[in-house]
Amino acid sequence: MEKGLKIFSYLPNPRVWKAEIAAKFAGIQVEIIGDKPSEIPNWLWDAEPKKLSDADKKKFKQFERIGKRGFSSSLYKTDDFIKLIPFGTVPAAFSPDGKIGIFESNSILRAVARQDKANNLYGKNSFEASRVDSFLDSGLVFSREHQEYLFGLKDMNEALYQRMKSAYEFFLNGIEESLKYNNFIGFDHLTIVDISFFCDFSQFLREGHYADDLKNKGFNLVSENFVSDYPKTYNHLMQLSQLDEFSSVIGTYLDWFKRKLEESN
Ligand SMILES: N[C@@H](CCC(=O)N[C@@H](CS)C(=O)NCC(=O)O)C(=O)O
Structure with a gap:
């Protein structure tokens, strides 16, 4: 299987399912990382997402931002996350090398479909x-x-x-x-x-x-x-x-x- 996108989000999230379903049709891999909505404020929003301990939260205090759409609590979005995902939303996808951020679930879906070789998921021409x-x-x-x-x-x-x-x-x-x-x-x-x-x-x-x-x-x-x-x-x-x-x-x-x-x- 070709190495695919990494996707970070709260889970379950129908917007993430778009890419997952397309990946099933295309036979390609996507890596999904996340947690239930109530836990997502305890995660570092980053190309390398990770769950934060209380000590981590102190360490990453400079990344604390108030949620803008759907979340009203503090979220820990790194500067790199905002550079890659400027609107600061999830689902957030990252190219396998972590250098390209892709946002908007339909565009993450397109990114999967563009790798599809056999099913014309993104049309025949x-x-x-x-x-x-x-x-x-x-x-x-x-x-x-x-x-x-x-x-x-x-x-x-x-x-x-x-x-x-x-x-x-x-x-x-x-x-x-x-x-x-x-x-x-x-x-x-x-x-x-x-x-x-x-x-x-x-x-x-x-x-x-x-x-x-x-x-x-x-x-x-x-x-x-x-x-x-x-x-x-x-x-x-x-x-x-x-x-x-x-x-x-x-x-x-x-x-x-x-x-x-x-x-x-
Ligand atoms: N149209 C976007 C919607 C993404 C979106 O609005 N995500 C919200 C959660 S539902 C978010 O990440 N909010 C972050 C915040 O509140 O700062 C998509 O399809 O990906």
Whole structure:
């Protein structure tokens, strides 16, 4: 196996799964380093990440920074980390020699797909690759909206909810349209578009865990009618979830959603 990227993140993280699933299809190695979200403030965010003892935390005091997106506690991000990953986010990936930092989960996914020799994960030619990028760009807009929405789920407000609803409808309409013409999103073969969509959308579906919080504020789940409104997208999601390359990475993540659907039928 070719030596692959090193990825640092809190775990589990659907954004990390993108690269892991692509690596399974491509038969290449990725090294995943991390810990559960509550422990990640106790890690040195670096190209050589490591768990910090209390003594280490004193030693690395100069690297202590307050989290900017999702984390509100202190995080220990080295200067080298910020040089390589200037926005300071995880997942953060590093080239095998630790000299090149790659951020944004879709770009880490692309980095894996670029090493793929046999599966056309990044399209069959440069035009297809650009079409893959088109879908990934749209996916990033959706996922940025759902990131803010998921952060706000416990105390939803009208503005945030309506932003999410409109981003959801816009994005899902496009995905559903493209599935009218192809067996995969935008193509007749599986690409990283399917992988990225699968991971981002599965993460978005976590809103289902907060149905009661939303209801208390007078809101329904944005994805309330997902199955009937977007049947092709739903079928595609379910079919992908059954492929070994996906199921071996995501484990039981979608089981609660599948159970809920069974119960409602
Ligand atoms: N769009 C980015 C999102 C990455 C992101 O926002 N990560 C957050 C955690 S969810 C982070 O690393 N925050 C660091 C901080 O709070 O300083 C991706 O797909 O990788």
